[in-house]
Amino acid sequence: MILDANVRFEALSALLGTKVTSLDGGNPWKAAPVLLVGGFVKQLIPDSITISACSKFHPSTKEFFIDEKEFFDPGYDFDFTNLSDSADCMRGNEPYERPKGWYRMALKVKGKYPDGDAWLGTNGWRSDSVPGEWPVSYHGTGLEEARGIISSHYKAGNRQAYGRGIYSTPDLHEAKNYCKTFTSKITGKTYTVIMQNRIKPEKRQIHGNYWLIPVPEGTSAEEEKRIVESSIRPYGVLIKEI
Structure with missing residues (x-):
C-alpha cells in the first residue's frame, strides 16, 4: 500500500473529529494550536490536551497543526496489507493478532516518556514478548466522543456498566x-482508521473483550493526566482502504 502524505492528515482529521494540517504549510499568527505527539493520547482519549505553550485548547477549535518530523516516525511504519502468515505472536504476555490488511503509520514516541522505551518492546519480527513490554490494544473515537470519556465514561454498548x-x-x-471512516479528497478512496496503543497491564481491568483504565469520580485534572500517560500510550495509526 502506497500512502499519500496528505492522506495521513485526512486520517488524523477523521480520527480526532477536527481538521489537522501540516505546520509546514504555515500557522499564521498562531491561529490554531500545535498538536504534539505527547498530547495526542490526551486529545484522543480524555478531556485534555497538550498543545503549544502559547495556545489554549478551546472546544470551538476547528483546526490543529502538527510538525510532521516530530509527530510521525515513518522508519517504523509497517505495511500489513498483504500479510499472509498466521504465526502466533505475543506482546506484553498477551496474544497479539497482527493487523492484517492494515497499514500502520508510526507515531514518534521513542524517548518521549521518562520511564524509557521498554513498553514498546524491541523492533522487528518476533513471536514472543520481551521484558517490560506492554500489550497491544485498539481504540477509536473522535473529539466529541472523547470529551465524554473522562466526564462520564465511554458510552458504547454495555461497556458503560464497567465504570x-x-x-x-x-x-x-x-x-x-468504533473505527472512523472517511473519503479522501486526494485519492477519492474510502478508508477506515483506528488507533493502536500499548496498555500497562497492571493498570487495567479486564472485562470480557474490553480493557478499562479506571479513572474514579473526583479525580483532579492533574491526576487524570498522570493516569493517562502512565497507563495507555498510542504508538500507531492504522488505516485501511475499504
Missing part, C-alpha cells in the same frame, strides 16, 4: 465497531 475510565480492546475485530 468510569478509558476503554480500549485487544480484539481488532471488536475495535472495528
Whole structure:
C-alpha cells in the first residue's frame, strides 16, 4: 500500500473529529494550536490536551497543526496489507493478532516518556514478548466522543456498566465497531482508521473483550493526566482502504 502524505492528515482529521494540517504549510499568527505527539493520547482519549505553550485548547477549535518530523516516525511504519502468515505472536504476555490488511503509520514516541522505551518492546519480527513490554490494544473515537470519556465514561454498548475510565480492546475485530471512516479528497478512496496503543497491564481491568483504565469520580485534572500517560500510550495509526 502506497500512502499519500496528505492522506495521513485526512486520517488524523477523521480520527480526532477536527481538521489537522501540516505546520509546514504555515500557522499564521498562531491561529490554531500545535498538536504534539505527547498530547495526542490526551486529545484522543480524555478531556485534555497538550498543545503549544502559547495556545489554549478551546472546544470551538476547528483546526490543529502538527510538525510532521516530530509527530510521525515513518522508519517504523509497517505495511500489513498483504500479510499472509498466521504465526502466533505475543506482546506484553498477551496474544497479539497482527493487523492484517492494515497499514500502520508510526507515531514518534521513542524517548518521549521518562520511564524509557521498554513498553514498546524491541523492533522487528518476533513471536514472543520481551521484558517490560506492554500489550497491544485498539481504540477509536473522535473529539466529541472523547470529551465524554473522562466526564462520564465511554458510552458504547454495555461497556458503560464497567465504570468510569478509558476503554480500549485487544480484539481488532471488536475495535472495528468504533473505527472512523472517511473519503479522501486526494485519492477519492474510502478508508477506515483506528488507533493502536500499548496498555500497562497492571493498570487495567479486564472485562470480557474490553480493557478499562479506571479513572474514579473526583479525580483532579492533574491526576487524570498522570493516569493517562502512565497507563495507555498510542504508538500507531492504522488505516485501511475499504
